[in-house]
Amino acid sequence: MPEGHTVHRIARQFRADLVGHALRVSSPQGRFAAGAARIDGRRLESATAVGKQLFLGFEGGDVLRVHLGLYGAWDFYGRVSPVVAGQEARGSMGAPRLRRAVRMGEGETALRGPDGGAEDFPPPPVGQVRVRLAAPESVADLRGPTACEVIDEDAAALVVERLGPDPVTAPDLRAAGEVVVDRVVARGVPVGQLLMEQSVVAGIGNIYRAELLFRARLDPWTPGRHVPRELVRAIWHDWAVLLADGIETGAILTREDLDADGRARALADPEQRHWVYGRAGLPCRVCGTPVLVEEMATRKLYRCPVCQA
DNA sequence: AGGTTATGCCAAT
């Protein structure tokens, strides 16, 4: 269940271990057989993330576009290089998975199953694998995506055009922020809903939405046009900060009140990572008022009714 | 074994 930070980490993993190699592309599950055949044997030239979308550019111009949706994930096997300096590599990215990466040698990892037994390489596909991308030393398996298709470069550019700015890919952070401000204040829709609209700003999901609004002490139900431009600007820059941190750590940790030790504890314990997300009924960490959970456009919305008044 | 839930999004109504 990825928000923007996960997809950027996946793009990094591809750049570290698969870009530059001719890939064997298959669809063990069978549902993507035609698409796989189209790019099988070609060299992977690029891997880029914009918002929650991943674009894998192949020799010849075709692009594999992948969106993980609610429960998609990539599993990496074989050589799984650290994505962030000094950080152990992980074998699974996306929805929570039982399998975990285990260090094997200099920057090398292999996956172990729940039984702890090492698997051989390349491992037989387990379960519903939509696509397997295989380089000589590294394999990436995709399961449960909401979108997985081969398109040409023009179509890929069109998808990106329809997305709002992403702090990682925006050429000018400040200018991109003004685009987001204009799009938010032009609408009467609640700001909590607008932050989740990928055409307004790309990459924010339900957790970052709840946490950004708490950090801004802003009521999610405030209509976009009633939010001061300066406050939208601040939220955009805060999003850039949280996204960069999420890419580094691989976790959504939004508690700016924690010191280094507190951060380390929160990274190990998901219950300590957030201000309000997933804390319905628990006391607000600032004022003690029970955190509210409501529905907003079919998604759960968490907020403190006192701090975010 | 079966039901529920999830960090998402689209088409149909």
Next chain:
DNA sequence: TTGGCCTAACCTC
């Protein structure tokens, strides 16, 4: 606004 997609973990029974 509703239902569907699609996968796996995490309950409860």
